[in-house]
Amino acid sequence: MTEPNLRFLGVESEDEETYRLLLRRGRFSRTEVADQLEQDREDTETAQDAESAYLRLTQLGLATETPGGLAPVSPAKAVEGLVERQVARLRGELEERAATSAVVDSLLAEHDKSLAHAAHAPHVSGTTQHIEGMASVRAAIDELTFFTRTESLTTSPTGILSPESISHARLLDSRILRRKVHMRTLMAAPALEDATTMNYLYELASQGAEIRISYEPLERLIICDRCAALTPIDPAHTSKGAILTRDPGLVSALVSLFERMWNSAQELPASAHGEATEAGFVNAFQRQILSSLYTAEKDEIGARELGIAVRTYRKHVAALIQRLGATNRFQAALLARERGWI
Known part of the structure; x- marks a missing residue:
């Protein structure tokens, strides 16, 4: 069976071999890199080749320069960095291709044609559409x-988010925040009394979202890029459906309504940040446990760094893996970082 390798993450075999060598041998100086490469390979690297290998490892995030020389980055952190590089590269290529191909404009044109053809229907009127059913x-x-590319404005009149709604919202919110869209969210005051909701709000805030708490009644709104807005058909029974409008006048009025509600709301309280709850956020000790999944190659090392018994360390790791819904330590570290826990 072929040994797993890093080629699919953009690492050439020579650089991976050097990284594995660093993991086996430890810290190298610049001159020691050439000596060790010569000892561990059949061919002889020149000084220039060794210098190039040294630089490539640091650029790839596989090693770091320290006062004592070149040191390997922990495998979990190295692989995560490589994954992020590939995802960023692929996302950039796809977004550039989408922009140059004008595919979005083409799709929106088809959507506009659909609205125009259905203008005689009772549920569609010009730029306003009635959408029935939660699905x-x-x-x-x-x-x-x-x-959405620039701004997302949302409100939650109840202030309470169920685990199911958070699970659905996380995918959409992460998509928006990952694109650096300016997100502002208004939550009703009951959110302050719900641990699950508050933990998710702090998760969003850690990713760049602006969140305020309102003690005044809120109207349910979703406004995207100030050109489209979604409101419920019946605010008292949101399951009936929603009204989607792209009418500039109506959208502008709804934006003004949102701004008035936003200006009268209060900032998300910082005092609760970092408090551990059963539902979501982690305390300082749990954050150390999660961070050690990147830096400690073995449980024994992680336990020693935190000053606890190995058995206790493994118990905490297992509990955090279960809370995150991860299948292994590496995935747990990735999910924890994605949620803003570390």
């Missing part, structure tokens, strides 16, 4: 957030 509403929200 259709969710599909509309998915589409709106996918095309």
Whole structure:
């Protein structure tokens, strides 16, 4: 069976061999890199080749320069960095291709044609559309957030987010925040009394979202790029459906309404940040445990760094893996970072 390698993450075999050598041998100086390469390979690296290998390892995030020389980055952190590089590269290529191909404009044109053809229907009127049923509403929200590029404005009149709604929202919110879209969210005051909701709000805040708490009644709104807005057909029974409008006048009025509610709301309280709860956020000790999954190659090392018994360390790791819904330590570290826990 072929040994697993890093080629699929953009690392050439020579650089991977050097990295594995660093993991086996430890810290190298610049001159020791050439000596060790010569000892561990059949061919002889020149000084220039060794210098190039030294630089490539640091650029790839596989090693770091320290006062004592070149030191290997922990495998979990190194692989995560390589994954992020490939994802960023692929995302950049795809977004550039999408922009140059004008595919979004083409799709929106088809959508506009559909609205125009259906203008005689009772549920569609010009730039305003009635969407019935929660499944259709969710599909509309998915589409709106996918095309959002500059700003997302949302409100939650109840202030309480169930685990199911958070699970669905996390995918959409992460998509928006990853693109550096300016997200502002208004939450009703009951959010302050719900640990699950607060933990998710702090998770969003750690990723760049602006969140405020309102003690005044809120109207349910979703506004994207100030050109499309979604409101419930019946605020008292949101399951009936929603009204989607792209009418500039209506959207502008709804933006003004949001701004008035936003200006009268209060900042998300910072005092609760970092408090551990059963539902979500982690305390300082748990954060250290999660961070050690990157830096400590063995449980024994992680336990020693935290000053606890190995058995206790493994117990905490297992509990955090279960909370995150991960299948292994590496995935747990990735999910913890994605949620802003570390």
